[in-house]
Amino acid sequence: DAKTTQPNSMESNEEEPVHLPCNHSTISGTDYIHWYRQLPSQGPEYVIHGLTSNVNNRMASLAIAEDRKSSTLILHRATLRDAAVYYCILRAGGTASKLTFGTGTRLQVTL
Amino acid sequence: NAGVMQNPRHLVRRRGQEARLRCSPMKGHSHVYWYRQLPEEGLKFMVYLQKENIIDESGMPKERFSAEFPKEGPSILRIQQVVRGDSAAYFCASSYEPTGANYGYTFGSGTRLTVV
Numbered sequence: 001d002a003k004t005t006q007p008n009s010m011e012s013n014e015e016e017p018v019h020l021p022c023n024h025s026t027i028s029g030t031d032y033i034h035w036y037r038q039l040p041s042q043g044p045e046y047v048i049h050g051l052t053s054n055v056n057n058r059m060a061s062l063a064i065a066e067d068r069k070s071s072t073l074i075l076h077r078a079t080l081r082d083a084a085v086y087y088c089i090l091r092a093g094g095t096a097s098k099l100t101f102g103t104g105t106r107l108q109v110t111l
Numbered sequence: 112n113a114g115v116m117q118n119p120r121h122l123v124r125r126r127g128q129e130a131r132l133r134c135s136p137m138k139g140h141s142h143v144y145w146y147r148q149l150p151e152e153g154l155k156f157m158v159y160l161q162k163e164n165i166i167d168e169s170g171m172p173k174e175r176f177s178a179e180f181p182k183e184g185p186s187i188l189r190i191q192q193v194v195r196g197d198s199a200a201y202f203c204a205s206s207y208e209p210t211g212a213n214y215g216y217t218f219g220s221g222t223r224l225t226v227v
Binding site: 034036038042043044045046049097098099100101102103104 | 115144146153154155156159170202215216217218219220221
């Protein structure tokens with residue numbers, strides 16, 4: 001599986017935007033970029049995924065670099081409920097396959 | 112439409128007993144994945160099943176662990192002769208995967224196994 005690199009932790013103030021970076025320099029052409037988050041004592045939660053184009057949904061936006069070697073998850077207005085570990089994961093497209101979780105970024109949101 | 116249902120939420124077993132963890136995928140999902148999360152660690156893939164078939168068990172310990180996903184009923188992760196090191200949170204995820212498509216996974220809330 002191609003690897004991803006994320007900062008161990010980040011902090012944000014409530015109601016401000018948060019940009020969570022992810023590097024994936026060995027990404028292959030068929031790899032999708034997935035983001036999940038895990039709130040304390042809960043199972044992971046799907047956030048967003050994309051292939052080449054930027055993506056928006058009700059939870060977040062995903063900005064993908066033109067060379068696809070990096071991406072950024074954008075939370076437009078962080079709230080205390082967004083405090084979680086955020087995982088950036090590459091998943092092979094074409095056939096169903098497992099997700100391989102790394103260590104993720106622990107996001108702290110303060111008042 | 113209920114999400115992925117896992118039960119029990121909490122399970123306590125004595126060393127040497129068997130643990131059976133159940134996972135009912137979302138309606139319409141035929142792919143199930145099991146993950147284990149040890150205390151203060153990340154999620155580790157264990158096994159991927161599609162109805163009645165094990166597709167990838169590369170993350171399963173070679174002994175004492177088994178998984179099934181029968182034609183009818185939930186997926187079962189079975190741990191025989193549990194040891195203290197099996198204490199962890201076990202998460203199940205399901206997905207809808209027509210060939211060539213790519214969808215997100217839905218995870219359950221997990222079963223927290225404690226071996227005493």
